[in-house]
Amino acid sequence: MLHIRVGCFLVAMTCWATATSAQERITLSIRDVIERRALLFRSDGHTGAVLAHQSGTDAASWSKFAKRMQAAGIASIALESISEEDVQSGIAFLRQLGKQRIVLIGASLGGAAVQSAATQPDGGMVDTVILLGTAEGDMSDAAGVDKLFIISEGDFFAPRTHASFQKASEPKELLTFPGTAHAQDMLKETYREELIQVLLNRILQ
Secondary structure: OEOOOOOOEOOOOOOOOOOOOOOEEEEEEEOOOEEEEEEEEOOOOOEEEEEEOOOOOOHHHHHHHHHHHHHOOEEEEEEOOOOHHHHHHHHHHHHHOOOOEEEEEEEOHHHHHHHHHHOOHHHHHOOEEEEEOOOOOOOOOOOOOEEEEEEEOOOOOHHHHHHHHHHOOOOEEEEEEOOOOOHHHHHHOOOHHHHHHHHHHHHHO
């Protein structure tokens, strides 16, 4: 539906912050061989999100939004590296924390990794995928996974987002906001509070 509007990964964890901090630096393990840094934003809720950033940014670029999720009872892991395996290791980490509902959020190039992870054999662990100005991907095999695509109408990545949306299986939804902001930059626009509420509502549904 279209809406137009204004293996084997886990988990060695290392913590460099106090338990009362809003975020912790952690290490994710991929195939028990590769170690990746990430930021963990803890919450006692049953929902956890994996955040894959856009090119030219890093895990910390999600901090403000991750803290909003944290305040709403949503735990999250912001990845430093944005490969498909990094996303899957983030999912595994959240599962070990006891999170029952898993949401993947990808921005721009991070969206390609998220789409790939959602279509893997154990992608059934994923409940919702949210993509902000995503690079092209293929979620035609992710049947049953709730999918939300969000772009600004003048985003230079818009054709890739539309291509990904067309390929994706149902259920899916596309929201368009005004302006030209790309991916995570949409969270800095005048409509940011409206967008954040859309995201929180979808994550918590």
